[in-house]
Structure formats: C-alpha cells, structure tokens
Amino acid sequence: MADNILFEKTGSDDATQARCGGITTAHGYIDTPAFMPVGTQGTVKALTQEMLEGAGASIILGNTYHLYLRPGHLPINRLGGLHRFISWDRPILTDSGGFQVFSLTSLRKMSEAGVEFHSHIDGSTHFLSPETSIDIQTALGSDIVMVFDECTPFPASRDDSLKSLELTERWARRSKQRLCDLKSEPEIAQAAGISVVNPVQALFGINQGSTYLDLRERSLAGLVDIGFDGYAIGGLSVGEDKNAMFEVVSHIGPRMPGDRPRYLMGVGTPEDIIEAVALGIDMFDCVMPTRNARNGQLFTRRGKLNIKNSRYKEDSQPIDEDCRCAVCSRYSRAYVRHLYMSGEILGSVLSTLHNISFYLDMMGMMRQAIPLGTFNEFRNSFLSGLARGQD
Amino acid sequence: MADNILFEKTGSDDATQARCGGITTAHGYIDTPAFMPVGTQGTVKALTQEMLEGAGASIILGNTYHLYLRPGHLPINRLGGLHRFISWDRPILTDSGGFQVFSLTSLRKMSEAGVEFHSHIDGSTHFLSPETSIDIQTALGSDIVMVFDECTPFPASRDDSLKSLELTERWARRSKQRLCDLKSEPEIAQAAGISVVNPVQALFGINQGSTYLDLRERSLAGLVDIGFDGYAIGGLSVGEDKNAMFEVVSHIGPRMPGDRPRYLMGVGTPEDIIEAVALGIDMFDCVMPTRNARNGQLFTRRGKLNIKNSRYKEDSQPIDEDCRCAVCSRYSRAYVRHLYMSGEILGSVLSTLHNISFYLDMMGMMRQAIPLGTFNEFRNSFLSGLARGQD
Numbered sequence: 185m186a187d188n189i190l191f192e193k194t195g196s197d198d199a200t201q202a203r204c205g206g207i208t209t210a211h212g213y214i215d216t217p218a219f220m221p222v223g224t225q226g227t228v229k230a231l232t233q234e235m236l237e238g239a240g241a242s243i244i245l246g247n248t249y250h251l252y253l254r255p256g257h258l259p260i261n262r263l264g265g266l267h268r269f270i271s272w273d274r275p276i277l278t279d280s281g282g283f284q285v286f287s288l289t290s291l292r293k294m295s296e297a298g299v300e301f302h303s304h305i306d307g308s309t310h311f312l313s314p315e316t317s318i319d320i321q322t323a324l325g326s327d328i329v330m331v332f333d334e335c336t337p338f339p340a341s342r343d344d345s346l347k348s349l350e351l352t353e354r355w356a357r358r359s360k361q362r363l364c365d366l367k368s369e370p371e372i373a374q375a376a377g378i379s380v381v382n383p384v385q386a387l388f389g390i391n392q393g394s395t396y397l398d399l400r401e402r403s404l405a406g407l408v409d410i411g412f413d414g415y416a417i418g419g420l421s422v423g424e425d426k427n428a429m430f431e432v433v434s435h436i437g438p439r440m441p442g443d444r445p446r447y448l449m450g451v452g453t454p455e456d457i458i459e460a461v462a463l464g465i466d467m468f469d470c471v472m473p474t475r476n477a478r479n480g481q482l483f484t485r486r487g488k489l490n491i492k493n494s495r496y497k498e499d500s501q502p503i504d505e506d507c508r509c510a511v512c513s514r515y516s517r518a519y520v521r522h523l524y525m526s527g528e529i530l531g532s533v534l535s536t537l538h539n540i541s542f543y544l545d546m547m548g549m550m551r552q553a554i555p556l557g558t559f560n561e562f563r564n565s566f567l568s569g570l571a572r573g574q575d
Numbered sequence: 576m577a578d579n580i581l582f583e584k585t586g587s588d589d590a591t592q593a594r595c596g597g598i599t600t601a602h603g604y605i606d607t608p609a610f611m612p613v614g615t616q617g618t619v620k621a622l623t624q625e626m627l628e629g630a631g632a633s634i635i636l637g638n639t640y641h642l643y644l645r646p647g648h649l650p651i652n653r654l655g656g657l658h659r660f661i662s663w664d665r666p667i668l669t670d671s672g673g674f675q676v677f678s679l680t681s682l683r684k685m686s687e688a689g690v691e692f693h694s695h696i697d698g699s700t701h702f703l704s705p706e707t708s709i710d711i712q713t714a715l716g717s718d719i720v721m722v723f724d725e726c727t728p729f730p731a732s733r734d735d736s737l738k739s740l741e742l743t744e745r746w747a748r749r750s751k752q753r754l755c756d757l758k759s760e761p762e763i764a765q766a767a768g769i770s771v772v773n774p775v776q777a778l779f780g781i782n783q784g785s786t787y788l789d790l791r792e793r794s795l796a797g798l799v800d801i802g803f804d805g806y807a808i809g810g811l812s813v814g815e816d817k818n819a820m821f822e823v824v825s826h827i828g829p830r831m832p833g834d835r836p837r838y839l840m841g842v843g844t845p846e847d848i849i850e851a852v853a854l855g856i857d858m859f860d861c862v863m864p865t866r867n868a869r870n871g872q873l874f875t876r877r878g879k880l881n882i883k884n885s886r887y888k889e890d891s892q893p894i895d896e897d898c899r900c901a902v903c904s905r906y907s908r909a910y911v912r913h914l915y916m917s918g919e920i921l922g923s924v925l926s927t928l929h930n931i932s933f934y935l936d937m938m939g940m941m942r943q944a945i946p947l948g949t950f951n952e953f954r955n956s957f958l959s960g961l962a963r964g965q966d
Binding site: 225226227229230231232233234254255259262263264268269270271497498500510514515516518519521522523525526528529530532533534 | 889891905925
C-alpha cells in the first residue's frame with residue numbers, strides 16, 4: 185500500500201516521549217498531537233461546522249455504524265460523500281463500526297466472516313464484515329479509514345484475548361485487501377454500488393490484546409507486518425482501571441512505528457490525554473467533552489465545574505477565566521446555568537462549544553510546548569490546575 | 576411622560592397604508608417594519624446571540640412571566656439587567672406577563688389589584704399586578720416595556736369584552752404611573768429591591784376589545800388619552816378566524832397614532848405579517864418561525880417545506896434556493912433532514928436559524944420596497960410564491 189498520508193515529526197520532548205508533527209491528507213493538514221471531536225451521526229452534537237472551525241478542530245470523527253444505519257452510506261455516497269453531505273472540508277476519520285456493533289447491539293452472531301447484528305434503531309438485521317465496513321468507509325470518503333476489528337471485551341482471559349487479536353489480524357488483512365481492491369479495480373466499487381469519492385484514503389490498523397503486554401506486542405508485530413498508514417491502540421477505556429490502561433500505553437506506545445501516526449482510541453480525560461502524549465501518542469478521540477457538556481459538566485483550567493451548582497446562579501464570570509473561546513469571551517456562568525436549568529437547547533450548544541474548545545486549546549498548548557522543550561512544565565502546571573477541582 | 580423612544584417615518588406606500596421608518600432606543604436603532612424573534616427564557620430557542628446578529632435581528636422579545644419565575648428578575652437585575660445577563664446589546668422588548676398568566680397557569684384569582692396564579696414550573700403561588708409587572712420589566716431593563724393587560728379570552732361577550740378593556744385601561748394607567756415613579760423616585764425602586772438599569776425605557780399601551788370594532792375604538796381612545804410611546808393591538812391570534820382578525824387590524828391599525836410605533840402582538844404567518852404591514856403595522860412577534868422549525872416545518876419563498884418528507888432524503892439543494900442565509904449558503908435539505916430524523920440538536924439549530932432568517936429577510940424586503948413604491952409588487956409576487964406550497 186502506497187503512503188496515502190504523510191506523517192512528519194517536527195519536534196520532540198527530551199524528558200518524555202512526547203512528539204509533535206502533522207499529517208497531510210486530501211482535505212488538509214492535521215497538527216499533532218490532535219484531538220478529534222466525535223461526530224457520531226454526521227454532527228458533533230450541538231455544534232455547527234462553523235463553530236468547530238472557529239474552535240480550531242482540524243479533524244473530526246464519524247461513526248460508520250451510525251451513518252450506515254441512518255441515513256445510509258449509499259445516500260451519502262450519492263450525495264458526494266460525508267464531507268459534502270455534512271459540509272465539512274477538513275479531514276474526517278471514520279471508525280470501522282466494530283466497537284458499536286459490540287457495544288450497542290444485541291443478538292450478535294459472530295463468525296470468521298463477520299458479525300450479524302440487530303440495529304439499535306429498529307431491530308432490523310444487518311451484517312458487517314471487514315469488506316462491508318471498508319465499503320461503507322469508502323462510500324463515506326473519509327480521509328482516514330480504520331480496519332474492522334473485534335474490540336476484545338474486558339475482562340478477557342489470555343486465551344480469549346489471543347483468539348480475538350488473531351481474528352482482528354486476519355480482519356485487518358482483509359480490510360487492507362478490500363481497500364486496495366476498491367481503489368484499483370473500478371468494477372469492484374461498481375459492484376458494491378459505490379463511487380470512490382476520495383481516492384487517497386489512508387488505512388490504520390488496530391492493536392488489540394487486552395491487558396496482556398506480550399499479546400499487545402504480538403498484535404503490533406502482526407499489524408506492522410501487514411503495513412498500515414498509521415496504528416491505533418484499541419480495546420482500552422472499556423472498563424479496565426487506569427493503571428492497567430497506562431501499563432499498556434506506556435509499553436506499546438513507544439513500540440509503535442515512529443514514522444506513522446499513533447492513535448489511542450476512545451481516550452479520554454484531559455489528564456489521560458496529557459499522559460498519553462507524554463508516551464508518544466499523536467491522536468485521540470472521546471465523547472467526554474460533548475457528552476459531559478450536555479450533562480452540565482464543564483472543563484476548566486481549575487478543574488471540572490458543575491454548572492448545575494447553585495453557587496453559579498449570580499456568577500458573572502466566564503466558565504473558565506483563562507479561556508478565550510467564543511463562549512467564555514461573551515457569556516457568563518450565570519447565563520449558562522440558567523439555560524441548563526431551563527432545559528434550553530442553547531445551554532447544550534454553549535456548554536459543548538466551551539468543552540470542545542477546552543480540549544482543542546489544551547492540544548494546542550502541548551503542540552506549542554513540545555518543540556520549545558517546555559512540555560513537562562506545561563504538564564505539571566496544567567495537571568495541578570486541573571486537580572484543584574472547583575465543582 | 577417624555578418621549579423615551581423616537582419613532583420616525585421615513586417612507587410610505589401610496590397604494591396601501593404600509594410605512595417604513597425606525598425607532599431609536601438606548602440600545603440602538605430598530606428599522607421598521609420589524610419582526611422580533613421571541614426569546615422566552617432569555618434565549619431565542621436554539622440560537623446563539625451571534626447567530627441572531629448575523630441574521631440581522633435588530634430587536635428581540637423577552638417574556639416577563641418566564642424570567643420572573645426563572646431565574647428571577649432580582650438575580651438578573653443584580654447582574655446588570657437582561658441585556659447583560661444574556662449578552663445582547665441590541666434592543667429588547669419585554670411583554671407584561673399578562674398573556675402567559677392567562678394562558679399558561681391554572682387556579683388564577685383575578686381582582687382589581689391583579690392576578691394571583693400558580694407557577695407552571697413548580698405550582699408555587701405568585702401575584703402579578705400592573706405595579707409588579709412594571710417592577711419586573713424595570714429590573715430587566717428592557718428598552719420597550721408593555722403595560723400589564725388582561726388579554727380578553729376568545730370568544731367573549733360584548734359585555735365581558737367591555738369590562739375587560741376597562742380593566743386593561745385602568746391597569747394601563749397604573750402601569751404608566753409605576754414606571755414614572757420608578758424612574759423619578761429612587762426610593763421607590765430601592766423599596767422594590769431593584770436598580771433602574773435602563774433609565775430610558777419606553778412604555779407601550781395595549782388595545783383590547785375582542786372583535787367588537789366600537790370597543791376597539793373606545794379602548795384606543797382611552798389609551799391615547801393616557802399617552803404612550805407606542806401602541807399595540809392585543810387579544811388577537813387567540814382563536815378567532817383570520818377574517819375577524821383582519822377586520823380588527825384594518826379598522827384599528829390606521830386609527831392608531833401615526834407618529835408612534837404600532838405593534839400587532841403575537842402575529843403571525845408570513846402572509847399575516849405582509850397583510851398587516853399593508854395596514855400600517857410596524858412591529859411583530861411570533862413563536863411560529865422558532866417553534867415550527869423545531870417541528871421540521873421550514874419556510875421558503877415557494878411555500879412551507881416539511882423536512883420530514885422522504886422526498887428530501889437525497890436532496891442536495893439548500894432549504895430555500897433563493898435564500899442567502901447562513902444555513903442555505905452551506906447546508907443541504909438532505910443533511911437537515913438527516914439531523915431532524917436522528918433527533919440531533921443541530922437540526923433544531925439550523926432549522927431555527929433558517930426560519931428566523933426567512934422572517935427577517937422578508938421584513939427587509941418590505942423595508943426596501945416601501946420607499947421605492949414597489950410594496951404591492953413585492954406583496955403580490957411574494958404571496959404567490961408562498962402559495963405554491965412544496966411540502
């Protein structure tokens with residue numbers, strides 16, 4: 185597989201394994217370390233694309249499972265692909281649908297071929313395999329495609345974890361084969377009823393192996409042998425404790441190919457992300473900033489703030505005094521609290537915009553600090569601010 | 576009462592009674608005819624203040640009843656008034672709370688003094704009178720204050736309508752007295768626990784009289800005798816048929832003082848507004864563009880469009896081809912439909928922003944046409960476009 189994205193490392197930290205750089209895609213450049221807001225159903229919940237641009241999002245994530253079920257990948261493909269459908273010109277990464285099939289659906293039938301499952305929307309029966317997942321992602325035209333993997337449940341025995349990572353490896357090979365076929369043989373895309381709207385899609389492999397470090401290594405070796413444009417760590421943030429998670433990340437992160445982007449899937453809190461950047465991770469996604477916003481939990485440089493708290497009823501300060509986002513430059517805690525307490529849509533909009541801005545600003549601070557050699561100073565001072573916790 | 580707002584008529588139409596002009600307030604100029612988006616709880620539902628500015632809203636409406644109950648007029652007053660609380664620097668009109676007390680609450684006890692009622696939020700008991708309504712509106716600091724009136728229910732006998740309008744007239748006098756007192760005697764405001772955050776609030780009287788034209792005339796004469804900065808027609812759009820409504824507007828509209836703004840409360844459809852402008856009305860408010868948006872009904876220059884309709888599933892056109900709003904310049908019907916069908920917040924945001932833009936653009940077209948002498952041409956062509964109906 186030819187390189188479909190170019191990763192360049194532009195700086196690194198001496199005291200840690202943190203690095204900064206960027207990824208070139210058909211839809212523009214992604215500065216790393218990068219946080220990808222999650223746009224499950226073709227929308228980062230509550231935000232307009234203009235707001236995401238203004239907040240500095242350089243890439244968003246779309247969910248294959250959700251978009252396949254609604255509105256369907258074929259309508260999106262006929263409309264020119266996901267970028268055009270949602271009117272977003274910057275890069276998009278799509279996941280493979282695997283994680284959602286295993287976490288959102290019931291009555292699954294697993295086989296070597298793939299997974300039969302029932303839609304969480306209407307109960308209808310569907311089948312997802314490496315080939316269909318790649319077909320869907322090609323129809324969507326994302327810039328970064330993820331291989332179809334089995335997200336090993338937690339906890340899993342060593343034996344089950346081994347079987348699972350071996351299946352994931354075979355599926356990764358089939359995923360890569362399918363993407364190559366779609367790109368090189370027009371009749372295959374035609375037979376699948378799709379147009380190749382983005383001919384330079386990159387493909388990332390996904391490392392599994394639960395919390396068994398030797399299995400993680402084995403999985404990584406298998407993926408590197410197949411060869412991908414980037415490598416992701418999957419199967420974490422699924423119920424294991426933090427120590428177990430960081431044991432895996434600190435072991436496998438630095439072993440991932442240094443000339444390719446490293447993506448830690450589904451992580452995490454601001455603290456988790458900072459620690460993972462210190463371990464050499466480049467990309468992150470998490471629903472936490474968006475989901476927590478809709479529940480009234482706001483991130484600030486002095487810890488989390490629960491906007492429901494009555495102490496904010498007459499607080500004319502911005503959500504975060506040190507934040508320069510569009511929300512903090514204009515609106516007060518008292519107003520955001522009132523909107524939240526009144527069940528107003530604008531409460532979700534402003535809370536989400538602030539939280540996403542907080543995450544993106546934090547990534548920007550790390551990207552600045554790493555080449556200046558001040559990453560550890562940033563890390564210590566930012567983490568101690570977060571630990572203050574104002575609730 | 577000294578003039579607190581300056582109304583100037585800058586143009587009029589020969590063939591109809593349509594007129595254009597503007598109103599100067601402490602928070603800026605309102606071009607008329609004007610539509611006021613309804614910001615019930617201190618937010619025009621689903622829109623940021625930036626979006627309202629971008630769409631060209633020159634004034635919004637706030638609801639005294641809702642803001643009094645939540646978060647309370649005193650907290651808002653302590654935070655500097657409604658403008659500062661919601662971060663909106665342009666004019667605000669507040670209603671008196673009368674309409675909501677009569678339409679949203681149960682277990683009301685009416686007396687000459689005022690109305691005792693139970694909150695629709697928590698059932699707690701409250702009392703609203705001309706004096707307390709004006710106190711609340713002064714605490715909010717709106718630019719245009721409405722007298723506390725009894726919105727005569729429909730249908731009402733001639734006798735009940737007469738009694739109701741006489742009560743409204745006495746309440747109008749008390750409303751004016753209270754506002755004068757608050758402005759001129761600091762100890763009165765102090766005793767009410769409020770600061771006068773906007774010392775140049777204007778006060779509008781409200782015409783009642785149900786569908787009895789002679790009662791409407793009598794009500795108007797009483798109000799003019801008291802003297803207000805502007806005059807509103809109340810008690811319409813409450814269940815009577817269109818003919819009855821326009822009989823009142825066409826009779827009373829042109830009889831309202833020509834040197835003051837004329838405001839038709841709670842109206843209406845685009846068609847209603849155009850017809851009322853032709854009868855000399857200057858100001859409108861209605862929840863229709865915002866509420867219908869959240870139900871998937873979108874206004875276009877070719878009639879209403881129901882975005883739920885499956886025919887839009889793969890429609891790459893903007894909601895309204897002839898619309899240049901922020902939504903139509905970027906997003907497609909297919910995307911807005913997908914957001915609506917998926918229950919996404921962004922569906923409400925984009926639909927509301929389009930509908931509000933549609934209303935505001937329509938007002939702008941009338942303001943352009945009136946001084947050019949092309950109002951009737953605009954009216955005929957716009958109404959025939961609306962009548963096409965695409966559903």
